[in-house]
Amino acid sequence: MSLIVQKFGGSSVADAESIKRVAKRIVDTRKAGNDVVVAVSAMGDTTDELIDLAHEVTPLPEPREMDMLLSSGERISMSLLAMAIKSMGYEARSFTGMQAGMITDAHHGAARIVDVTPVRIREALDDGAIAIVAGFQGFNVDTAEITTLGRGGSDTTAVALAAALGADVCEIYTDVDGIYTMDPRVVPLARKIDVITAEEMLELAASGAKVLYIRAVEFARRHGVTLRVRSSFNSNEGTLVINPKEGDTVEQPIVTGIATDLSEAKITIVGIPDVPGKAAQIFKIVAKTDANVDMIVQNVSAAATGLTDISFTLPKEQAQIVLQALRSEQEDVGFTALQHDDQIGKLALVGAGMRANSGVSAKLFEALYDNGINIDMISTSEIRISVVTRADTLEKAARAVHTAFGLDAESVAIVHAGTGR
Secondary structure: OOEEEEEEOHHHHOOHHHHHHHHHHHHHHHHOOOEEEEEEOOOOOHHHHHHHHHHHHOOOOOHHHHHHHHHHHHHHHHHHHHHHHHHOOOOEEEEOOOOOOEEEOOOOOOOOEEEEOOHHHHHHHHOOOEEEEEOOEEEEOOOOEEEEOOOOHHHHHHHHHHHHHOOOEEEEEEOOOOOEOOOOOOOOOOOEOOEEEHHHHHHHHHOOOOOOOHHHHHHHHHHOOOEEEEEOOOOOOOEEEEOOOOOOOOOOOOOOEEEEEOOEEEEEEEEEEOOOOHHHHHHHHHHOOOOOOOOEEEOOOEOOOOEEEEEEEEEHHHHHHHHHHHHHOHHHHOOOEEEEEOOEEEEEEEOHHHHHOOOHHHHHHHHHHHOOOOOOEEEEEOOEEEEEEEHHHHHHHHHHHHHHOOOOOOOOOOOOOOOOO
């Protein structure tokens, strides 16, 4: 008998018929002789609708009350799913994040899991029941408050439960048949990947791929959880996300996949004195805002002036607070001006095979050049090359690079509904 953790997103439980379909899939897994734990998201667009409602009531909702409000969405779907399973003749018990033992820090809206004590989940399994857990939410012991885990929190809930329970696999159900070489909504000829390493998936998630959230992938990699990404609309095997052990001789493709991201902005600090310590001074100011800096590029100092420029990217919603913090320290730092550009797009090429193959950068830059696409910034790791270009050319760039690296499939990928979250 295996222990399987399954996660179903909002599009998978969007209405009563969808919930019944999901319940049947869960029951089929139980009939096959497996113990089953399920993490479930709020129905459809419930979370977004609750956020909109809160902002209609007040422009600045208090974080504690927002967590109380948003956690209600998952409680609705977990209860309805348990009812549907029971109507099929199988025992099911629903649990809030707190009841499931999801212990977090006290950061409302983006809490991090610090411990999982799934005592009641184990009791339910021992009694032969299917355990249904509200995703996205937890509980802080010190404050005795409900918390939420931020976007993609249900993925993180599922992986954390799988790690704590020693599950054989954690299945993430979404609206596509697995992980693709590129988002099939952007590149219709994207090809499904059968097996991908957690390291590669982490780079793709960090670069904008939304089929799995980065915190969930990080948790799975750290705790050795095997993930399988599958469609909730069919029985296909999907994509296996593995943690290869040291010494494994698995042949890796040069390029596994491509990710794009339109959520970032670029800030350029112009005319910085090119002397030791200025970069540290600047990024200490940025760090105080809690902004998440991604790519950083420093220009060569101009010999005539002794000044240089530094550009960096960060989430669009964090740009204004960073600009304000830098302006307040302009005299002390000694820079000339600030430039803000929110019309950029990032494209990332990821593949473990890059470690042992040359010429990847040349082929990437040639594909972009052939399609008239200019590059603003470049960043690399062992298995990733990222470039920043203009937002309005990003989709064209993705299609061109996808084709250049031979990733196109013979037929168009099928996307069933929603956003896969």
